[in-house]
Amino acid sequence: MLKRTPWIERAKGLVPAQWRRDARMVLDGLAGRPPPPYWSTGTSSRAEASQPTALPGARALRVAALTRETPDAVSLTLVDPRGEAIVYRPGQFFTLALRLNGEVLRRAYSASLPMAEAMPPGSVRVTIKRVAGGRVSQHLNERAGAGDIIEVFGPSGSFVVEGAPTTLVLVGGGSGATPLLAIAYDALARFPDTRVVFLVGNRSTGDILFRDELAALAERHPGRFALRHVLSVPPEAWGGGVGMLDAETTGRELDGLSLEGAAEYFVCGPGPMMDAVRQCLRGRGVDAVHIREERFSSPVHTAAEQPGGDVAVTARVGGRSYTVVNRAHETVLESALRQGAPMPFSCTMGGCGACRMKLREGAMTMEEPNCLSADERSQGYVLTCIGRATRACVLEAEPS
Amino acid sequence: MMFNERLVNLLPGRMRNQVAQWFEAAEIFGEMRDPKVLAAIGPAGVRGLLLQRGKQGVPTQMPAAHKAHFDWRYPHDNAEMASLYRRAKEGQWNGDSLPWHIDVDPFNPEVPLIPADFIDTAKLASFGVRLDGREELRLRYSLTAWMLSQFLHGEQGALFAAAQVTEAVQFFDGKMYGSTQVMDEGRHVEVFHRYIDTKLNKLYQINDNLYVVIDSLMTDGRWDMKFLGMQIMVEGLALGAFGVIYKQTKEPLLKELLRNVIQDEARHVHYGVVALREQFRDHLTERERSEREDWAYEVALLMRNRFMAFEVYDEWFAHRLTRSQWRELVSTSPGMMDFRHVMFVRLIPNLREIGLMSPRIVPHYERAGLMRYYHGRSADQLTGEQLLTDLH
Structure with missing residues (x-):
């Protein structure tokens, strides 16, 4: 036996690898060892590389x-x-x-x-x-x-101007100037009779967003566009306002802008600033319906995965019922979209309310803070984009 | 057959299935009437059925021996192919645009991959195998994964065959068109693989008979044989199979995937008909033509009789059913009958159109029960949209 082994090895070397595989295939077949009928596959790198929009609805x-x-x-x-x-x-x-x-x-x-x-x-x-x-x-x-x-x-979001106001007062703090700039451009172009006031607070000149664009707008629309910068750390020989945009500074600045007639107020900025501006405006007798606010809520914190794992969720949308499985690592909205239900949604981070649905049965946890009002909560509304079902749920969309 | 079965039953149990498989293979080749056809398919048959080259777990090398046909004058030589080329350019789509975000749960009875009656479970029970609800779902999942895996393997064959045919064909307009088909087939490999890989997670090995067809095409040096095999037979088979699943599946991603693929396939078969009609009519001797006629007939039978999901049998029933019981089950199950029906509805009119249904062969097709498909519309008279509407 020992003597013959080298011969076998040598003979094997003379036979092409393909023939050896062929022979093994035949012998294995006779010995009752057929080839495996299938392979289990995982997610291959090729498929992953070609998934630009893996988030449902994005x-x-x-x-x-x-x-x-x-x-x-x-x-x-x-x-x-x-x-x-x-x-x-x-x-x-x-x-x-x-x-x-x-x-x-x-x-x-x-x-x-x-x-x-x-x-x-x-x-x-x-x-x-x-x-x-x-x-x-x-x-x-x-x-x-x-x-x-x-x-x-x-x-x-619904931080948008409806109709053509006589006066549009835009009050922004820091990056809160961003949506206000878009609103200013639009109002000046579309409503020839509207006067736009832009009051914006920053720390120093280096922090002012869109400084040149705002100056150009003021130049292009003399008499219709009043621009006022307020800095808490002003440089020397600063001609603008000084201070933080608190209630007092805001009041002083608004006094200086000689506002006439009814005005619509759009306010956007950090929370404390917005609270101060609201307090100031209410103190000046401005009705709450004329004050529009855009709050940049702090980023949502991802809630821990629900302990129970997969939970059934039935969503009634557009007159039809869809039963989907809310997987442990997903929000109700993500699971439902992934499984083909035509859910309403927009911002996907609890900030706009587009995905609001009524919870008819079951229970759901939501990430905080979010844009649901206390009133909406007491009526049983939930936001599916930040919600995770803890028990089997029945949800109903509002008729669109 | 009876004799073979009795002989096989004398063997030790573990050998039985293997030897039965070889007898089946020998039977296929024994029935071939034309020695030239036997010579053309035989070697591929040995490699596929006996040596199971497609299942050895390593890449397969297939020598190709066709001639690349260059033309330095770039003639506009076929208006119909030029028009197909234009349509193909406009019909390109991106595999990434399919709704891949849809979560496919193969075991969700609400959204079945294939209908419950696809396989006849009453017949299975009459053979003494009873499946509970969950097992039935798993069997249907296996069958779907098997079919899609075979589509994928077929598309790999189609990709390389399309490339070879693009080299070999003598029409320059055909080469231009062929370049789009190479892209189409590449995309089909992409989407089928992605579906299997990320949604079903189960890739079956290539069926031995499919391997034989692909091997014999790839290694045959004659371009019109590659055409006949790939564009008419394999694409015809694919159209049948895709059509049945498209019609029956409730899974939205798979349906959308197949809808896109079917529209491409319609162009491919159309091209095959246009290219071969002239070739077979004007450029071949009667001997050469009848050889192709016989070849097509044998391959049609091979596909009808042998494409039987034995890989699923090996996985599920190798110790519970005999191979002939499984064959009976598969060939009488509603889903598979539908599959064969749609396949021949497409195939027979195309064979007629390219001149491979002469009075000489018709009695054979008649005996095989296939002549009832003779008067259907061939691929050059059908658009992709019509193909899809026909399926509803």
Whole structure:
């Protein structure tokens, strides 16, 4: 036996590998060892590489251009690679979803130009100010580049001008100027009889967003556009307002702007500033219906996965019922969209209310804070985009 | 057959299935009437059925021996092919645009991949195999994964055959068109693989008979044989199979995927008909033509009688049913009958149109019960849209 082994080995070397495989196949077959009928496959890298829009309902937009607005703010011009126009109203925002370290982070950014001003036509310009410790704003300010593909939801929000007001007062703090700029462009172009007042607070001159664009607007519309900058740390020989936009400073500045007749107020900025402005306006007798606010809520915190795992959710949408499984790692909206239910939604981060549904049965947890009012909560409304079912649920959409 | 079965039953159990398989193969070749056809398919048959080259778990090398036909004058030589080329350019689509976000649950009875009566479970029970509800779902999932896997393997064959045919064909307009078909087939490989890989997670090995057809085409040096095999027979088979699943599945992503693929396939078969009609009518001797006629007949039978999901049998029933019981089950199950019906509705009129249904062969098709499809419309008279509407 020992003597014969080398011969066998040598003979094997003379036979092509293909023939040896053939022979093994035949012998294995006779020995009752047929080849495996199938292979189990996983997600291959090729399939993953070709998944630009893995988030259900998102559209993949391409960064066509970047503009550095200030050392801490960048504007991205986003286009649809398929050539479709991005349709929105001035004052609305988009949700940008970024995958950072395997986690999907969503943040809302307002359009800073109206559609009519967007270049190239059909694009949208969003402006992102760096927030201390903000992962998405840091990433976009430091790493974004032309050609990047970003998953985007929206437009969302109802921070929009309805009708043609006599006077439009825009009060912004810091990056709150972003939607207000789009509104100002639009109102000046579309409503020839409307006077626009733009009051904007910043820390120092270097922080002022769109300083040149605002100055150009003032130059183009003398008499119709009043611009007032307020700085808390003004440079020497500063001609504008001084201070934080608190109730007192705001009141003083508004006094100086000689507002006549009925005005609509649009306010956007950090929370404390908005509270102060609201208090000031109410103190001046402005009716709450004339004050519109856009609150940049702090980013939602991802709730822990529900312990129970998969939960059945029935959604009644457009006269039909869809029963889907809310998977442990997904929101109700994500699961439902993935499984083909035509759910209403827009911002996907609890900020716009478009996905609001009535919870008829079952239970659901939601991430906080979100835009549901106490009133809506008591009526049993939930937001599916930040909701996770803890028991089997029946949800009903409002008739559209 | 009876004799074979008795002989096989004398063997030790573990050998039985293997030897039965070889007898089946020997039977196929024994029935071939034309020695030239036997010579054309025989070697591929040995490689596929006996040596199971497609299942050895390593890449398969197939030598190709066709001539690349260059033409430095770039003639506009076929208006119908030029028109197909234009249509193909306009009909391109992106596999990424399919609704991949849809979550496919193969075991959700509300959204079945294929209908419950696709396989006849009453007959299965009469053979002594009873499946509970969950097992039935799993069997249908296996069958779907098997069919889609065979589509995928067929598309890989189609991709390489389309490339070879593009080299070999003598019409320059045909080469231009062929380039789009190469792209089409590449995209089909992409979408079928992605569906299997990310949604079903189960890839079956290539069926031995499909392997034989692909092997014999790839290694045959004659361009019109590649055409006949790939554009008419395999694409015809594909159209039948895709059509049946398209019609029956309730899974929205798969339906959308197939809808797109079917429209491409309609162009492919049309091209085959246009290219071969002239070739067979004007450029072949009667001997050469009748050889192709016989070849097409044998392959049609091979596809009708042998495409029996034995890979699923091996996985599920190798120890519970005999191979002939499984064959009976598959050939009488509603889904598979529908599949064969749609396949021949498409195939027979195309064979008629390219001149491979002479009075000489008709009695054979008659005996095989296939002449009832003779008067249907051939691929050059059908658009992709019509194909889809026909299926509803």
